Amino acid sequence: MNTRKTIAVMTGGGDAPGLNAVIRAIVKQGVTQLGWRVIGLEDSFDGLLESPMRFIDFDRDQVRGILTMGGTILGTTNHGDPFTFKTADGKTTDRSGEVMERLKLLGVEGLIAIGGDGSMAICSRLMRDHGLPVVGVPKTIDNDIPGTEITFGFDTAAAFATEAVDRLHATAEAHERVMVLEVMGRHAGHLALASGLGGGADVILIPEIPFRWEPVLGKLMRRRAHKRHFSIVVVAEGASPHGGAILQRINPGGSRSLGGIGEHVADEIARRTGLETRCTVLGHLQRGGTPTPHDRVLASRMGHHAVELVRTGAWGQMVAVRQNRMESVDLAWLLTQTSRQLPLDDDGIATARSIGICFGDETE
């Protein structure tokens, strides 16, 4: 009989640079140092529910060379909720009991779930309804998970978006255009603020501050009056004009994604000012690529801390960073929270304002 401690690890929701670094840290410490069996569930819970089950029985060779890789070697899905599993005929059925049976069959005594708020909710429900011990590791490029000051993936995405602003500067100046860049971030402006401030944008529009057109257009026209014949506007996908709706796209298959506000802002600027304006939507380019050194380190530290929580039996916790220290928060508490937006008195917003960046709420 296998007496080794056995844990499962899975990645859920949208990918973020650094997922593989977390998996690597968990496997290296768990398997190599502690002698555990670490089973990687493929495509969130989907692989577990197939016959035969799809999973990786990790040995350390399987995590060689993955530190610098984007994506996730385990695969992931946004639709991996076993409580509302989609059947071939488009209906939904509860397969959470099967998940538990199959984990038991594999001898799994607990799960490390690396995911965003959706994955944390699913795993908390598995813990509450079925008694599955869970430790969570937060991931998202949006940096909007409550309880932790930072998530891995954010730094990489922010660096890429900042480089995009840099590149737009050159072409904007050459053509004397207004360049609008739409970045991700869901209902939080962390990515827009970081890339807008880091790249030297003239206007930053974020979900936390509904904007009005007059201050935005006023800023662009003043720049022209001061012989600055180009401008850069960074727009978060969740930003909206005062009293206006948050724009969404309907994907093939019916799911919805935030987006479209960049085009709308560019069209309105062109229509209302006559300035030549173009829009770039960075989209999923922000999620790919090799993690920055910051994210590799953060992800590795989070993986290590998750193992420590398992080792000490601190189930029901999510790894969290506070004042650059690895701590944890209660998963049950997490579920009562909404996404972590920028506070209006954020230092970054104050800094941006102090150097003349417009957020669209200024009184002229």
Ligand code: F6P
């Ligand atoms: O949460 C990460 C994220 O990239 C958001 O910034 C964005 O709104 C969303 O995922 C896009 O999701 P999808 O990959 O399903 O289009």
